[in-house]
Amino acid sequence: MKTLIKNARLACPASGLDESGSLLLEDGIIAAIGDVSEQADETVDAGGLIAAPGLIDLRVKTGEPGAEQKETLATASRAAVAGGVTSMVVMPDTDPVIDDVALVQFIANRGRETAKTRIYPAGALTKGLKGEAMAEIAMMSGSGAVFFTNGDLPVENASVLRRTMGYAASCKAIVSSRPNEHSLGVNGVMNAGAQAARMGLSGLPREAEWIGLGRDLLLAEATGCTLLVDQVSTGRSMEMIREARRRGVRLHVSVAAHHLFFNELDVGDYLTYCKVNPPFRREEDRQALIDALVAGEIDAVVSAHDPQPPEEKRLPFGEAAFGAAGLETALSALLALVQDERIGLLDALRPVTASPADIIGVPQGRLAVGAPADIILFDPNKPWLCEREDLRSRSLNSPFDGRRMVGRVNRTIIAGETVFER
Amino acid sequence: MAIPGYSYEFEHRHLLSIEDLSRLDIEHILDLSEEFAEATRAGHRPEPHLKNMTVINLFFENSTRTMSSFEIAAKRLGADVVSMPVAASSVKKGETLIDTAMTLNAMAPDAIVIRHSASGGVKLLSRKVDCAVINAGDGTHQHPTQGLLDTLTIRRAKGRIEGLKVTICGDILHSRVARSTTMALHLLGAEVTLCGPATLMPSGTDTWGAIRAISDFDEAIEGADVVMMLRLQLERMNGAYLPSQREYFRNFGLTAERLEHAAPDATVMHPGPMNRGVEIESAIADGERSVITEQVEMGVAVREAVLKLLSGRRR
Numbered sequence: 001m002k003t004l005i006k007n008a009r010l011a012c013p014a015s016g017l018d019e020s021g022s023l024l025l026e027d028g029i030i031a032a033i034g035d036v037s038e039q040a041d042e043t044v045d046a047g048g049l050i051a052a053p054g055l056i057d058l059r060v061k062t063g064e065p066g067a068e069q070k071e072t073l074a075t076a077s078r079a080a081v082a083g084g085v086t087s088m089v090v091m092p093d094t095d096p097v098i099d100d101v102a103l104v105q106f107i108a109n110r111g112r113e114t115a116k117t118r119i120y121p122a123g124a125l126t127k128g129l130k131g132e133a134m135a136e137i138a139m140m141s142g143s144g145a146v147f148f149t150n151g152d153l154p155v156e157n158a159s160v161l162r163r164t165m166g167y168a169a170s171c172k173a174i175v176s177s178r179p180n181e182h183s184l185g186v187n188g189v190m191n192a193g194a195q196a197a198r199m200g201l202s203g204l205p206r207e208a209e210w211i212g213l214g215r216d217l218l219l220a221e222a223t224g225c226t227l228l229v230d231q232v233s234t235g236r237s238m239e240m241i242r243e244a245r246r247r248g249v250r251l252h253v254s255v256a257a258h259h260l261f262f263n264e265l266d267v268g269d270y271l272t273y274c275k276v277n278p279p280f281r282r283e284e285d286r287q288a289l290i291d292a293l294v295a296g297e298i299d300a301v302v303s304a305h306d307p308q309p310p311e312e313k314r315l316p317f318g319e320a321a322f323g324a325a326g327l328e329t330a331l332s333a334l335l336a337l338v339q340d341e342r343i344g345l346l347d348a349l350r351p352v353t354a355s356p357a358d359i360i361g362v363p364q365g366r367l368a369v370g371a372p373a374d375i376i377l378f379d380p381n382k383p384w385l386c387e388r389e390d391l392r393s394r395s396l397n398s399p400f401d402g403r404r405m406v407g408r409v410n411r412t413i414i415a416g417e418t419v420f421e422r
Numbered sequence: 423m424a425i426p427g428y429s430y431e432f433e434h435r436h437l438l439s440i441e442d443l444s445r446l447d448i449e450h451i452l453d454l455s456e457e458f459a460e461a462t463r464a465g466h467r468p469e470p471h472l473k474n475m476t477v478i479n480l481f482f483e484n485s486t487r488t489m490s491s492f493e494i495a496a497k498r499l500g501a502d503v504v505s506m507p508v509a510a511s512s513v514k515k516g517e518t519l520i521d522t523a524m525t526l527n528a529m530a531p532d533a534i535v536i537r538h539s540a541s542g543g544v545k546l547l548s549r550k551v552d553c554a555v556i557n558a559g560d561g562t563h564q565h566p567t568q569g570l571l572d573t574l575t576i577r578r579a580k581g582r583i584e585g586l587k588v589t590i591c592g593d594i595l596h597s598r599v600a601r602s603t604t605m606a607l608h609l610l611g612a613e614v615t616l617c618g619p620a621t622l623m624p625s626g627t628d629t630w631g632a633i634r635a636i637s638d639f640d641e642a643i644e645g646a647d648v649v650m651m652l653r654l655q656l657e658r659m660n661g662a663y664l665p666s667q668r669e670y671f672r673n674f675g676l677t678a679e680r681l682e683h684a685a686p687d688a689t690v691m692h693p694g695p696m697n698r699g700v701e702i703e704s705a706i707a708d709g710e711r712s713v714i715t716e717q718v719e720m721g722v723a724v725r726e727a728v729l730k731l732l733s734g735r736r737r
Binding site: 193194195197198199200201269270311314315316317318319 | 518519520538540541543545546560561562563595601624626630
């Protein structure tokens with residue numbers, strides 16, 4: 001089966017390609033790029049839309065296994081393809097926790113059988129995510145776990161983290177850690193500061209991120225472990241990361257797409273859809289994250305998709321669950337920055353395509369002959385109104401609800417097959 | 423009082439936060455409250471403005487004083503009052519706040535008075551009901567009728583608010599009273615100083631309208647026309663907010679000696695219930711400067727005014 005996509009604006013951050021042309025897809029891979037004269041079984045006229053590699057999202061939570069009422073791999077993938085995401089790394093903080101080989105294989109199999117997208121499991125760093133005993137990192141790695149994380153609650157005991165990082169380094173495994181000193185802001189629900197005080201809400205201070213990050217960076221340096229810093233939310237964290245990079249620490253940095261879009265004031269009238277952790281920070285932090293993105297210092301922009309049903313969100317702000325559905329809106333959040341001319345298209349796409357692909361070592365995420373044919377066609381200027389009722393995720397807790405967005409996916413192709421069309 | 427070419431109407435359906443009110447709104451409520459207060463003092467029963475109306479008192483947090491104050495106010499105006507302390511009942515059984523609101527709404531009350539332990543909890547409920555909602559305290563966010571009754575008590579004691587120096591001392595961080603009262607006084611032109619230990623002082627109090635936030639009580643009280651002490655929750659000794667009650671009293675307790683540094687005719691206030699000997703000396707609390715019992719009296723009057731204004735307003 002050959003598919004020809006013609007009349008597209010080809011955009012590939014990996015090669016720097018940004019020009020009009022065609023793509024020939026054959027047997028699930030990209031067979032030719034540019035001026036293609038070959039005959040195909042199916043021809044898609046892109047009508048000038050952008051053809052780019054499908055998005056690779058390094059941080060997605062579903063409820064499978066254990067909380068399928070929130071989201072399954074299948075329902076998450078439905079939202080993903082509508083948002084242009086073709087590969088998802090799913091987090092291990094499920095019930096049961098993904099902390100052994102059988103469970104890693106279970107996720108991979110369920111993904112193959114039920115999901116529209118490619119699914120990659122992340123393994124638990126410690127057994128049961130309890131932060132005490134090391135999980136079987138090497139074996140899980142061998143079964144397809146792409147990195148190891150303690151989920152939303154980082155390992156508290158620095159000694160355990162140090163040993164785990166050292167061990168992971170010896171297995172060439174990546175450790176992902178969300179920088180946070182939990183004891184600062186145990187009851188916190190939004191960014192600490194004047195806004196939280198006025199609203200009578202407990203704060204999550206920025207210092208908690210910096211202290212946690214300082215520890216993680218120092219231990220990564222000491223152990224030689226490759227660290228994926230999970231969801232940086234402040235400008236000062238980027239300064240710490242620059243310093244660590246100068247010292248030669250091997251690290252990757254991710255930012256959640258919603259942190260490029262919202263600040264603490266968006267919590268507004270106790271909007272629980274804007275309750276996320278790390279919380280939306282100050283405007284100066286948001287601007288610093290965008291600057292870091294423009295400077296190419298952000299390796300991965302993630303959706304941080306975290307589905308929560310109404311019974312977890314229709315509560316007083318302090319009692320509502322953290323988390324935002326994000327699979328369908330991450331690309332538009334980035335394209336808003338392109339529209340505003342803050343960043344070029346290829347630079348915006350790199351941290352959702354080639355760069356995360358390189359982190360987890362997969363061949364997709366680029367328009368290259370021989371690469372998997374995971375392609376999206378999108379209109380970067382298409383305005384649309386985000387209404388949560390129209391989202392495809394099983395849980396509709398989107399902070400973008402009611403927002404005007406720009407840029408929308410028209411077609412999503414995975415392994416040469418069209419899996420979504422608008 | 424009609425002024426040609428100018429008309430004023432109190433346009434709100436709910437009373438959720440002082441932030442929602444203008445200076446005119448507050449003055450309107452205070453004037454009305456004062457009429458009720460004077461009528462009660464003169465031994466008159468007010469007109470039954472709330473006859474055939476139903477007011478529900480829904481208290482998710484224990485409170486004897488505020489709940490009875492609202493209950494008395496509503497009954498004086500002729501309303502049928504149902505008071506529901508639900509601290510432990512249906513909500514614990516898994517019924518959400520919103521389910522509770524929708525159930526009560528179906529019973530078609532004319533006003534619901536709500537206290538809830540979560541900041542923003544009352545606002546959440548107000549979105550789901552068709553009648554007027556009065557916030558009787560939500561978490562550490564707002565307690566608007568307290569802010570109004572404090573303002574009224576001061577206005578009666580001093581004859582004005584504009585230009586007064588008011589010092590509020592205590593656990594500002596956890597106090598919804600401090601937020602509401604500071605905002606109300608600021609709107610009416612008072613200069614509010616907030617005082618408390620650094621551990622109990624939040625950031626950004628300038629956005630509430632406070633002119634300064636300091637930890638030196640002696641400095642804060644200097645020349646104050648009004649000194650308002652806040653209740654110290656004794657749990658604050660746990661969790662490293664404070665070392666001990668006696669150290670707190672030494673630095674932040676209101677004593678006769680300290681009061682001498684305030685203005686000669688300074689008024690002493692406390693929203694109650696008091697911890698005598700922790701934040702305030704008994705002799706001061708019961709002394710001639712104290713208007714603490716008048717605060718309670720004005721509480722009923724303010725709630726009568728608010729209930730009269732809002733009851734029966736519907737979506």
